[in-house]
Amino acid sequence: MKEGQLLPEQIAHQEVANSLNEWYGAILKRDKWTATQLRKEIEDSLPYMTKNQNILLYFNLIESRHKLLMEEYDDSGKILGNIETIKALEQVTDEVIQYYYYFFSGVYEFYQKKYIQAIRFYRQAEAIIDKIPDEIEVAEFHYQLAMAYYRIDQHFFSINHAEQALQLFKCQQGYVEKEIYCEMIIGANKLDMRNYTECEKHYQNALRKSIQAGFTFSESLAYFNLGLCYGRQHLYPTSAEYFKMALSIHEHKSSTVGMKSMFELAHVLYKDEKFEEAQEWHKKGLYEAEKGGEEEYKAKFIFIDGLYNTKDALSMELALDHLEDQKLWTDVAELTLDAAFHHKKKGDTLLSSHYFEKAHYARDQIIRLMEGLN
Incomplete structure (x- = not known):
């Protein structure tokens, strides 16, 4: 055989490897239809490929990422x-x-809301990321790490990784939607840092790019995030309108993010004392949470219903217990701080003090989790 000539099975391995890369590329672009078609084609070709453990491992790894999509x-x-x-x-x-x-x-642990464990896996990946020559893959790494740091309130780390991802995605064609998501992560961090002007700028950029490119799902996420931005500024009617705009998009409403929009919408309606409408959205959202087995959001719905509607202190405490057991300390801090200000407004200093203490404790736990990473 001539030098450089490939055996038939080697050609098959290369072809499958190329197809796997193409499949993963579709996953990164959130192109569910193309990803599903490529997965089927690859799966059909595997029985005809000479055994190669690394190719099979790679297939299973991409399959795990496909399942998350x-x-x-x-x-x-x-x-x-x-x-x-x-x-x-x-x-x-x-x-x-x-x-x-x-x-x-790490991505799987993130979707399981185990953010510290996700970051630990990401750090292991980071130790060998120099072996990955693909800049898009490096950009995706920074993007995912930015999201994980955001979820545990490490805003400067999150912004740093999001900005690195944004610059890398901008250098490549065909990744406008990823640029949009990076803008939204930066905006989310600015929101938590109470830099509302910068936050709104990033979300409006994301919305404009989404509409121009025809990305309806990212458009819906921009509406959702703008709803959060206006809600934090106590602009409740405006906030509610943006959540409703997000929910008017079918792809959003039928996803797990739709349930989150229902929660946030019910929450701002309660704060705006639109109790009847709030309870309607609360009922819809709780149904979706129960149907999808979303225990985190079931607990959140129960908590705000107890706070603004039933005054059921026991149910509220049980809901918080669940969030604490899952180490969702950022969510605990947000909910208890909201409850503290609600009771302060009502003149109930005892309950207000109780929830301020819980919020402070939750913030301490976030710091301890970060110490465990170092």
Whole structure:
């Protein structure tokens, strides 16, 4: 055989590897239809490919990421668990495979709302990211890390990684939607830092780009985030309108984010003393949370209903217990601070003090979690 000539099975391996990369590219672009079509084509080709453990591992890793895109979170976790069981990762010599295992495990833990564990996996991936020559993959890494740091209130770390991701995505064609998501992460951090002018600028940029490109899902997320921005500024009627605009988009309403919009909408309507409408959205959102097994949001819906409607202190405490058990300290801090100000406004200093203490405790836990990372 001539030098450089490839065996048929080697050609098959290369073809499958190329298809896997194409599949992953569709996942990064959130192109569900193309990703699903490519997955089917690759799966059909695997029986005809000569055994190659790394290709099969790579397929399973991309499959786990595909499941996250399709919001099939339990299936994604099972695939990653099987990979760990089948072959100890330290025995895999391909560092690219190792990188994807750590990175996708981090993404999975993030979707499970285990943000500290996600960051630990990301740090393991970061140690070998120099083996990844693809700038888009590096951008995706910074993007995911930015989201994880945001969820534990590490705003400067989050902004730093989001800005790195944004610049890398801007240098490549076809990743406008990823640019939009980076803008929204930066905006979210600015919101928590109470820099409302900068926050609104980033969200409006995201909205404009989404409308221009025809990305209806990211458009809906921009409306959702603007709703949060105006809600934080106590502009409740404006906030409610933006949540309703988000929910008017079918792709948003039918996703897990739609349930979050229903929660935020009910919350601002309660604050604006639109109790009847608030209870309507509360009922819809709680139904979606129960149907989807979203225990976090079930707890949140129960908490705000107890605060503004039923005055059921026991249910509120049980809801907080669940959030605390899941170490969702940012959510605990936000809800208890809201409750503290609500009771202060009502003149109930005892309950106000109780919830201020809980908010302070939650903030302390966030600091302790970060100390555990270092």
